[in-house]
Each structure stands twice: as C-alpha cells, then as structure tokens.
Amino acid sequence: MTELLTFLTMGFYLGGTVLSLAFLVQRSELISKFSFGMTTVGFFCHTAGLVGAMLATGQIPILTFKDAMSFFAWGLVLVVVIGGVKQGLRVLGAFMLPLALLSLLAATLAPAEPSSLSPVFQTVWVHVTLSMLGTIGFAVAFVAGVMYVLQERLLKSKQFNVLYFKLPPLDFLDSLNQRSILLGFPLLTLGILAGAVSAQLTIGTYLSWNFEQIWALVTWVFYLAVLLGRVTAGWRAKKAAYLTIVGFAGVILTFVGILIKSPHPMSLL
Amino acid sequence: MNIIVLGLNHRSAPVELRELLAIPESRMGEALGRLMAYPGIKEAMFLGTCNRVEVYAVVDKGEYGFQKLEDFLVAIHFSVSFDDLHPHLYRYSDEEAIIHLFRVAASLDSMVVGEPQILGQVKEAYDLALTHRSSGVILNKLVKKAISVGKSVRTNTRIGEYAVSVSYAAVELAKKVFSHLQHRVVLLVGAGEMGKLAAQHLVNQGVKDVLLTTRNHHRALALAQRFSGRAVPYENLGGMLAKSDIIICATGAPHFVISKEDIERAVHQRMNRPIFLIDITVPRNIDPGVKDVDNAFLFDIDDLKAHVGQNQEERLKEAEKAEQYVRQEVDSIVSWLRGLEATPTIVALRKKAEDIKQVELEKVFNRLSELSPKDRRVIEGLASSIVNKLLHGPLVTLKTEAQSHNGFAFIEAARRFFELKDQEIQDVETGAVDEVARDTEEQKISERLS
Numbered sequence: 001m002t003e004l005l006t007f008l009t010m011g012f013y014l015g016g017t018v019l020s021l022a023f024l025v026q027r028s029e030l031i032s033k034f035s036f037g038m039t040t041v042g043f044f045c046h047t048a049g050l051v052g053a054m055l056a057t058g059q060i061p062i063l064t065f066k067d068a069m070s071f072f073a074w075g076l077v078l079v080v081v082i083g084g085v086k087q088g089l090r091v092l093g094a095f096m097l098p099l100a101l102l103s104l105l106a107a108t109l110a111p112a113e114p115s116s117l118s119p120v121f122q123t124v125w126v127h128v129t130l131s132m133l134g135t136i137g138f139a140v141a142f143v144a145g146v147m148y149v150l151q152e153r154l155l156k157s158k159q160f161n162v163l164y165f166k167l168p169p170l171d172f173l174d175s176l177n178q179r180s181i182l183l184g185f186p187l188l189t190l191g192i193l194a195g196a197v198s199a200q201l202t203i204g205t206y207l208s209w210n211f212e213q214i215w216a217l218v219t220w221v222f223y224l225a226v227l228l229g230r231v232t233a234g235w236r237a238k239k240a241a242y243l244t245i246v247g248f249a250g251v252i253l254t255f256v257g258i259l260i261k262s263p264h265p266m267s268l269l
Numbered sequence: 270m271n272i273i274v275l276g277l278n279h280r281s282a283p284v285e286l287r288e289l290l291a292i293p294e295s296r297m298g299e300a301l302g303r304l305m306a307y308p309g310i311k312e313a314m315f316l317g318t319c320n321r322v323e324v325y326a327v328v329d330k331g332e333y334g335f336q337k338l339e340d341f342l343v344a345i346h347f348s349v350s351f352d353d354l355h356p357h358l359y360r361y362s363d364e365e366a367i368i369h370l371f372r373v374a375a376s377l378d379s380m381v382v383g384e385p386q387i388l389g390q391v392k393e394a395y396d397l398a399l400t401h402r403s404s405g406v407i408l409n410k411l412v413k414k415a416i417s418v419g420k421s422v423r424t425n426t427r428i429g430e431y432a433v434s435v436s437y438a439a440v441e442l443a444k445k446v447f448s449h450l451q452h453r454v455v456l457l458v459g460a461g462e463m464g465k466l467a468a469q470h471l472v473n474q475g476v477k478d479v480l481l482t483t484r485n486h487h488r489a490l491a492l493a494q495r496f497s498g499r500a501v502p503y504e505n506l507g508g509m510l511a512k513s514d515i516i517i518c519a520t521g522a523p524h525f526v527i528s529k530e531d532i533e534r535a536v537h538q539r540m541n542r543p544i545f546l547i548d549i550t551v552p553r554n555i556d557p558g559v560k561d562v563d564n565a566f567l568f569d570i571d572d573l574k575a576h577v578g579q580n581q582e583e584r585l586k587e588a589e590k591a592e593q594y595v596r597q598e599v600d601s602i603v604s605w606l607r608g609l610e611a612t613p614t615i616v617a618l619r620k621k622a623e624d625i626k627q628v629e630l631e632k633v634f635n636r637l638s639e640l641s642p643k644d645r646r647v648i649e650g651l652a653s654s655i656v657n658k659l660l661h662g663p664l665v666t667l668k669t670e671a672q673s674h675n676g677f678a679f680i681e682a683a684r685r686f687f688e689l690k691d692q693e694i695q696d697v698e699t700g701a702v703d704e705v706a707r708d709t710e711e712q713k714i715s716e717r718l719s
Contacts, residue, residue, distance in 0.1 A: 155445060156560060158572050169448040170543055234540030237564045 005049035010104060012042025013077070017101050020093035025162055035093060036084045043077045050074060062128050065259065069107035071129075075136035076100040091166045095143040124198045131191030135251055137184020138223070142248035144177040148241035174237050177244055178230065185223050192216060212257030219250035270610070270677075271331035272407065274366040275338040275358055276316075276323030279380050282357035284521035288485065289346040290322040294397065300345070301403040307337040311677075312405040314398040314412065316373070318390045319461050319521060320380055325370060327407045331362045364603055367411060371595045374419035376428065379462070380550075381435055381570070382588055383428035386462045388419040406677040407609065411602065418598045422591045431577070431584055436466035438576040439547045439568070440474055443515055446545045446566055451475040456513035457496070458506065458526060460488050463549045463570070464519020465495075471515065472496055480513060482506055483520070507531060511538035517547045518554040529558035532565045539564075547573070609680050611671035615664055617693050618683065622656045663687075 016039035023031045050071070053061040061067040080096045083089040151167040154160075167173075195216075196206040207213060226243045229235030235243060277287065292300050292315060304313045304324070312327040324341065328334030339358065343351050361369045372378045374391045395412045398404040404412070423429045440450075447453050455476050457468045460483050468479060479498030482505070483489045489500035501509055510516065510531055520526055527546070532555075536544055546567040548555040559567040568576075607613060630652055634645065663683060670679040683689070 151445070155442075155566050158568070158575060160576050164445070167445075169444060170446045172448040234537075234542075237541050237543055239541060239563075 002049060002052060005045050005052070006108065009042050009046040009049060010101075010108065012038045012045060013073075013097065013101050013104060016042055016093065017097040020090075020097050023090070024094045024166060027162055032087075032090045036090055039077060039084070039093060039097065040081055043074075043081050046070075046074050046077065060125055060129060062132065063125055064110075066107045066110045068128055068132055069103045069110065071132055072136060072139075073100040073104040073107065075133065076103070076139060079136070079140055088168060091147075091168065092143065095147060096140070099139060099143070123201060124195075127191055127194035127198050129191075130187050130194055134184040134186075134188030134191050137180045137187060138244070138248055138251050141177045141180035141184065141244040142251075144173045144180060145241035145244040145248075148173040148177065148238070149245070152238055152241070170237070174240060177240055178236070181223055181227060181244065185220075185227060188220060188223070192220060210257075212254050215250060215254040215257050219247065219254055222247050222250055270311075271328050271334060271362050272325070272366045272411065272606075273328055273331055273334050273338070273360065273362045274323055274325045274369055275335055275342070275360050276321060277354075277357045277359065278321035278323075278378065279521065281359055283523045284319075285523075286349070286353065286357060287319070287322055287521075289349050290342060291317050292345060297397045298401045300341075301398065301401040303344070304338075304341050305403050307341070309333055310337060312398075312408040313403045314394055314408055316391060316394040318387065319459075321373070321378075323373070325366070325408065325412075327405065335360050335362075364599065367602060367606075368595065368599050370411060370415045371418045371599055372592075374415040375422040375591055375595055376419065377422075377588065377591055377595065381463050383423075383431045383433075384436075384462050384466065385423070385429055385433070386466070388416065388423070391419065392416055406681050407606070410605065414598065414602050418595060422594055425594065426587045426590045428587045428591050431587070433466075434577045435570070435573050436463055436549075437470050438573040439467040439517065439549070440470045442547075442566075442568055442573070442576060443471065443545050444474075446543050447514060450515075451477065453514040454478045454480065454512060455498075455515045455517065456480045456482070456501075456509055457492070457498075458482055458516065458518045459484075459520025459522075459550070459554070460492060461519030461521050461550055464517050464547075465492070467517050467519075467547060467549060468496060471517075476515075480509055482509065510535035510544075513544070514542075515545045515547070517549060519549045520554050521550050522554055523552055524554075525556045526554040527556065527559070529556045529562060532556075532559045532562050536562055536564050549573070609677050611667055611676070611680060614680050614683055614689065615667055617689050618660065618664070618667075618687055621687060621689065621693065622660055626652045626656050 016035050019031050019035035019038065023035055050061060053067075060071075062071045076096050077100050080093045080100070083092045147167055148170060150163065151170055151173065154164040154167070155170070168176075199208065200206050222243075226235060226240065226247060229243075230240060277290075279287075297315065301313060301315060304310060304315070304326075309329040310326055311329070314325045316323045316325065322342070324338045326334055326338060328337070339351070339354070342358075343349055343354055369378070374388055376383050376385070376387045379387055391412065395404065395408075395416070398408065398412075443450060443453075450471060451474075453476055455468060455471050455478065457464055457479065472479060479493075479496040480501050481489045481492045481496065481498050482501045482503050483492070484503050486500065486502060489503075492498070493500040506526070510527070511534070516527070518526060532544065532546070536542075541564050543564045543566060546555055546559060546565065548567065548569045550570070553569055555567060555569075557567070557569070559565050630649060633648065634640065640648070663686075667679060667683055670676050
C-alpha cells in the first residue's frame with residue numbers, strides 16, 4: 001500500500017513537473033490546468049502516504065533522512081497547490097516542482113534505515129520538523145529569487161517572450177522572497193534551539209562544532225543579515241534575490257553535512 | 270487663389286522652437302486678427318500642438334502668402350528670428366496642402382501614427398478660427414472634411430488601436446514591475462501626447478498620485494487639473510525622481526532631461542526600490558545608460574512598440590489603407606475646389622441653362638409640328654433671350670465678385686441656387702473652351718435676333 005502510494009505520488013509529481021515546465025514555453029492554459037490537476041492528485045497521494053505512516057508509527061515520519069526529504073517535498077508541493085489556486089501563480093509549479101521531485105527522488109533512493117530510533121533521539125523530531133519547515137520557507141524564497149532574477153533579466157534585455165508574460169511582477173516576487181524568509185527564519189531559529197537542547201539531552205553538549213552545525217549557524221547568520229540588510233541597507237529587489245539564492249546553497253550544504261557527518265541521528269555513515 | 274500651409278513639426282524642429290511658437294488660447298483672437306490683416310490673406314487657421322505649429326491659409330498668391338505667414342510666425346515671439354525659423358519650416362500649397370491637412374487629422378503625420386489627440390486638436394483650432402472669424406468658405410469645407418476623414422480613418426482602419434496599444438504597453442510593462450498600481454506614484458515629465466495618453470491609462474488603472482512637471486509651469490497646472498494630480502516646478506525634477514515609482518518622460522527636448530547619475534541617486538535614496546521609466550520621445554529624454562542601473566527599468570518607444578508585438582506588415586497595411594482613403598477624399602475635395610473658380614461655374618451655369626432651353630424647345634417643336642422655319646427661329650430667339658436675360662445679372666455678379674474678398678461665397682451660393690453639382694462643373698472643365706466658344710456664338714445670334 002505504502003509503495004503504491006509512493007509510486008503514484010512520484011508519477012503524478014513527474015507528470016505535473018513536466019507539464020509545468022512545458023507551460024513555461026507554451027501559451028496554452030490547458031497545460032497549466034493539467035499540470036495543476038496532476039500535482040494536486042499527487043499531493044493527496046503523498047498526504048495519504050504520510051498519514052498512513054504516521055498512524056502506523058504514532059509519530060510524524062520525519063526522523064530519518066528518507067522521511068525528512070519526503071516531508072520537505074510534501075511542504076514544497078503544498079505551497080504549489082495553495083499558490084496554484086490563484087491562476088497567476090501556477091507558474092510557481094515550474095520552479096518548485098523540480099525541487100520537490102528531486103528531494104522525493106533522494107528520499108526514494110536513500111538506503112532504508114532502522115525504522116525506529118533509539119529512545120534518546122525521541123525529542124529530536126521537534127528539531128527536525130521545525131528546521132524542515134524553516135527550510136521550506138527558504139526554498140520558497142530561493143524560488144522567488146530565481147524567478148526574480150529571470151524576470152529582471154527579461155525586462156532589462158526587453159525580451160517579451162512567453163516566460164516574461166508568465167512570470168509574476170517583480171515586486172510580488174520580492175515580497176514573496178521577504179515573507180518566506182520572515183516565516184522561515186523564526187522556524188529555523190526554533191529548530192536550531194530545539195536541536196541544541198536535544199544534543200544537550202542526548203550527548204551532553206549543545207554544540208559539537210561539526211560541519212553541519214557550523215553550516216547551519218552560518219546559514220542562520222546569513223539569513224539574519226539578509227533580513228536586517230533589507231531594512232537598514234536596502235538589500236531588496238535584485239540584491240535580495242541573489243542573496244537568497246546564495247543562502248539556499250548554504251541550506252543544501254547543511255543537508256549534505258547532515259548526510260555525511262556523524263553523530264547526527266540522520267547521518268548515513 | 271491658393272491654399273497653403275506653413276509650419277514645423279516634431280521631425281523638422283526642436284521642441285524649444287515649437288514651444289516658443291505656441292499661442293495661448295487667450296491671445297488667439299489677437300493673433301488671428303493680425304494674421305488676417307496681412308493683405309492677400311483671405312482665410313487662416315492656426316494649429317498648435319506639442320508636436321506641431323502650422324498655419325493654414327487661403328491666399329491670393331501662394332509665394333507672397335508664404336512670406337506673410339513666415340513674417341507672422343517670426344512675430345509671435347520676440348526671441349524668434351527669421352534665421353532661427355526658416356530652416357525648420359515646411360511649405361505645402363494647394364493639393365499638397367490639403368493632403369497634409371488630411372494626413373495630420375488622420376494622425377498619419379503624428380509621432381506615433383494613430384494617436385487620438387490630434388483630431389481633437391484640429392477641431393479646437395478650427396473652433397478658434399470660427400470664433401475669431403478667420404475661416405471662410407474654403408477652410409470651413411476643408412477642415413470639416415479633414416475632421417470627418419480623421420474620424421473615418423479611426424473607425425475604418427485599425428490605426429488607432431495601435432497607438433492605444435503602444436501607450437497601453439507602458440501600463441502592461443509597469444504591471445510586470447509593480448503588482449498593484451493603485452499605491453504607486455507616477456511622475457509625468459513634459460506634455461507630449463503619448464506621455465499624456467500613457468498617464469491616462471495609468472490613472473484608469475487606479476493610480477491616484479500623479480505628479481506633473483513641464484518647463485512651462487502653467488501647462489503643468491492645467492495638466493494637474495486633468496489628472497487630478499499635483500504640478501511640481503520643473504526645477505524640482507531632480508528631487509521628485511526618488512519619490513516616484515513610475516516616471517513617464519515626454520518632453521520632446523533634444524537632449525537628456527534625466528541622466529544616469531540622477532537615477533543612480535534616486536535608486537540609492539529609494540533603498541533599491543525599483544523605479545520604472547518610460548521615455549516616450551524621439552530623440553530620447555532619458556539617458557539610455559539608465560538601463561545599466563540596478564533596479565531601474567527603462568523602456569523607450571521602440572520597446573513599447575516591441576511589447577505590442579504587433580505584426581509590422583499588418584501595421585503598414587493599416588497605414589496604407591488610411592493613406593489611400595486620404596487620397597480619395599483629397600481628390601473629391603480638389604474637384605469641389607476647382608468648382609470654386611469662377612469660370613467653370615459660369616460655364617456650367619450656362620450649359621445647364623442651355624440644356625434646359627434645348628429640352629423645352631424640343632418639347633414645343635414636337636407639339637407644334639407645322640411651324641415654319643421662321644417661326645421656329647423666333648421661338649428659339651425668345652427662349653434664348655429669356656435665358657440670357659435671366660442669367661445676365663448672376664453671371665456679371667459672379668465675374669466681378671469672384672475677385673473680391675468673399676468671392677468664394679458668391680460662387681458657392683451660385684452653385685447652390687442653380688443646383689450645380691461638383692460633377693457637372695468637372696465635366697464642363699474638360700470641354701470648357703469649346704463650350705465658352707459656342708456659348709458666345711449663341712449669345713451673339715440671340716443678340717442679333719432681338
């Protein structure tokens with residue numbers, strides 16, 4: 001049952017992604033409708049799978065790398081589905097869905113792990129859930145940044161092509177960028193604090209100065225700077241777009257850090 | 270008699286010169302009075318817009334008329350000299366002048382072909398000429414026709430759509446930078462037609478805060494009323510840039526009004542909030558280097574045209590359709606004008622009388638078949654003498670009055686009294702010489718008989 005749902009989810013997401021990318025270069029509104037429909041159906045399959053897993057284990061399925069990536073993908077698609085209710089924002093799918101598909105692919109390909117963690121790690125789910133929610137916020141900011149840079153280039157080079165007509169206005173993208181960070185940042189902050197507390201509880205130290213922790217802190221400081229820079233130094237519009245793209249690279253590096261380092265409950269090593 | 274036009278437009282003269290030649294409405298009466306006081310000028314109309322200053326006139330002798338109109342233009346402003354003005358002027362007479370007037374009214378001579386304001390401006394100019402009694406039979410007919418041609422071109426071709434879409438492209442582009450236009454501040458620099466049109470579109474889209482500035486502050490005040498905006502002194506332009514989200518530049522100045530440094534400073538003051546600029550004039554008023562400034566988005570008229578993305582071929586076809594229509598109408602008005610010359614009217618009148626006489630005689634002779642040749646001659650003589658005596662007064666009056674100030678009114682009146690159609694007069698023209706010869710011959714015969 002779980003496998004069937006995973007399979008369906010992957011299939012619908014793949015279809016939605018391909019169609020949403022086609023929508024970028026085609027004028028047809030029908031493509032957008034199909035893409036949105038497939039994505040929504042995929043999202044329900046995904047949700048059903050998550051709920052099923054939750055009922056089976058009695059906790060949010062997020063504690064393994066596999067589950068966390070799947071949750072991340074679910075969050076991204078949730079944003080696409082909510083955004084897609086508004087006709088003008090369906091274009092979001094073309095940028096978010098590939099990301100969601102990639103993380104779901106990573107989740108599927110990642111080796112299976114012990115189904116339950118040792119009891120000492122049980123508090124960790126707070127840390128992971130909050131951090132993942134924060135990361136979803138940054139991912140949306142990243143996508144808004146990419147779209148901003150694209151639209152800005154099209155406007156500057158006066159290429160009034162299909163993509164130009166599909167992309168939302170610059171100020172909307174800039175505010176989406178800002179709001180996503182405003183939402184993601186406090187969640188990540190709480191996530192990091194929860195992680196530190198968990199670490200204290202499990203291994204007796206708040207901070208062990210390993211790769212992923214350092215990157216997480218660097219990323220946190222970076223986003224803090226992005227938020228403050230907007231108000232104090234005018235880091236908005238194009239600059240904010242580029243900064244969030246760079247910042248998201250930090251987020252990815254943290255993920256990589258989690259994957260390769262120990263002693264993190266999610267480490268593959 | 271010649272119809273002439275002397276003027277300058279956006280292609281032939283810089284905006285500074287065009288602005289100097291503007292005549293405020295309050296002084297139009299005096300100006301037209303002065304114009305009509307020149308000997309040999311029978312009718313006149315002054316057309317002044319941001320993009321053109323033209324004097325249309327009906328004069329006795331074309332060359333002399335051009336000189337007088339040029340004197341008049343030089344006299345409008347104390348700082349304009351003959352040498353300043355002369356190289357920028359174009360001159361058209363008769364058929365070319367009519368073609369020019371029709372093309373202007375049809376917006377074929379506009380900077381953006383098809384822009385809608387020009388028709389209203391021609392109407393205003395005509396109304397002023399009517400109010401101040403400087404227009405007469407010919408200009409009345411010509412300008413009315415020009416206005417109807419302008420209207421027909423608008424309704425029968427898609428030429429107007431294009432201009433509207435070009436100015437509307439400014440709105441569509443702005444919407445790609447700002448999602449909600451309602452809260453944006455628009456600054457309109459200059460009073461060019463397309464600029465006003467673009468600003469109007471923005472206001473229609475809900476923009477509430479419009480700032481206006483022109484070198485002539487009175488003009489800005491007038492515009493402020495139209496857009497319910499605020500007029501800003503031109504000297505404060507630099508300070509206003511940072512406060513404006515959307516800047517539309519349509520001054521028509523031959524140099525840059527807004528420099529790259531101005532915009533760099535403005536964007537800096539705005540803490541990188543994007544600024545959207547439309548330069549709607551040729552030559553450009555905003556330094557094209559502005560496009561390299563981050564968060565400043567500059568579009569010129571070519572970009573707007575590209576945004577409309579309309580098929581160039583189709584556009585040319587619409588303009589060509591309009592041109593053809595203009596030519597047709599010019600042909601018909603030219604034939605009307607020809608009729609206003611005294612000779613063809615006189616000939617046509619005689620021909621008409623002669624035709625009636627012949628038809629009536631035929632009828633009588635058919636009924637009275639037993640008449641002797643002598644009787645027939647007497648009856649013919651009687652008919653001719655009635656016709657000639659009846660026509661004598663009108664013909665003499667036409668010949669003498671045709672040379673007078675309002676000669677055209679007499680000719681036009683004669684044509685209406687005797688129901689002479691344009692076509693009849695034209696037909697007559699071709700064979701005018703023979704007709705005149707035959708007419709005089711018959712006149713002699715009838716005089717001899719009586």
